[in-house]
Amino acid sequence: MVAQRASLPDGRLHFSHGPIDLIIQADGLPDSIRAAHAHAWQRFETLLSELVDELPALRSPLGEQRLLKGSVAQRMWEACYPFRSGFITPMAAVAGSVAQEIIACYARRNITRASVNNGGDIALYLSAGSSYRVGICTDIDAATEKAAQGLALPADLQLRIDAAMPVRGIATSGWRGRSFSLGIADSVTVLAASAAQADAAATVIANAVNIDDARIKRVPACLLKDETDLGEIPVTVDVPQLDHARVHAALQAGLLQARQLQEQGLIWNAILACQGQVMHLHDHGLSVEPRSTQRIAYDIGKSRYSAVL
Incomplete structure (x- = not known):
């Protein structure tokens, strides 16, 4: 297994x-982009x-001592450290930490x-005056089906992230994604100062979106x-249709954790x-009017995404 790279028709790069x-x-x-691409590939290999x-x-539960050597491994540990009072391993921040390194x-x-x-966890670089528009797809099934057909994704919400905002990372977690979750959220999308921080926090908040229900x-x-890394911890594999009040209660529990x-x-x-x-902490830069978005990454064979650029 060796690292591979390819240029996509729209000018983006694919590293795997x-x-x-x-x-x-x-x-x-x-010239600057070519130099940056070369640097990124060298680091990625x-x-x-x-x-x-x-x-x-x-894969071990976080302890008080950081016994890790690599820069990405240390970043994973640092992003998860604030959540060490509960069960968490550095793997909770692996995708965001890798994106942040590159x-x-x-x-x-x-x-x-x-x-x-x-895989849906996004690191951003924004120079002064620049911005990205992020689409949030709250209907994961619909988004996955349309992406598999090569159709534009149905973004239900739009976020404009500009350079002045304290946001350089976006991550999504939930029981319907490729990673395991203890909660019942379809998706929890977190915006934070870094992709590693967003990744760890999304995991914790998604776990908190929960209720007791035998079904x-x-x-x-x-x-x-x-x-x-979760061992015998039970993770969610199926959630039946719940009544409005129970869904609301589960989301409120997650929103409390997020706050x-x-x-x-x-x-x-x-x-x-x-x-x-859908619930969110605040609506700064948030719009409920769906608009066209530029897809920057999809690997439908592996993942379901709720945030796209």
Whole structure:
């Protein structure tokens, strides 16, 4: 298994290596973009092997001491450290931390903006005056079906992220994605200062969107995936149609967790969706009018996404 790269018809790059699957977009002067792409590829080639070397520690519950060597592994640990009072491993921030490592290659003169999308967890670089528009798809099934058909995604909400905002990372978690969740949220999209922080926080908030209901099916994670960092912890595999009040209660529990993280300065905003109901911390830059969005990354064979650029 070796790292692979390809140029897409619209000018974006596709880097892949085992479970890591990146779509990279950059705007700016051509020479600067080429230099940044070369730097990003050089960094990407060794990234997976570095993580594999420390995998046992990365799959272990977070402790008070950071016994990790690689820059990405250390970033994963740091992003998860604020949540160490509950069960969490550094793997909760792996996708965002990888995206953040690569986006650093684009923070250079004559690049206006850039994005690195790692399976739906997105790191951004924004120079002064630049911005991205992010579409939030709250209906995961509809979005996945349309993306599989090559159709435009049905963005229900729009966020404009400009350089003046304290946001450089976007991540989504929920029981219907490729990662496991303890809660029942279809999706929780978090905006934070970095992709690593957003990734860890999205995991924690999605776990908090929950209620007790015997009809919700949960299975020990180890029965679904070998060598999972969650071990025998039950994860959600099916959620029946719930009445409005129970969905509302579950979302309120998640929103309370999100508000606590916002007060601690760990996140900027969170958008929580479950069975047609949506809640968010604030509406700064948020629009409910669906507009066309530019897709920057999809790998429908692996993932379901709720945030697109």
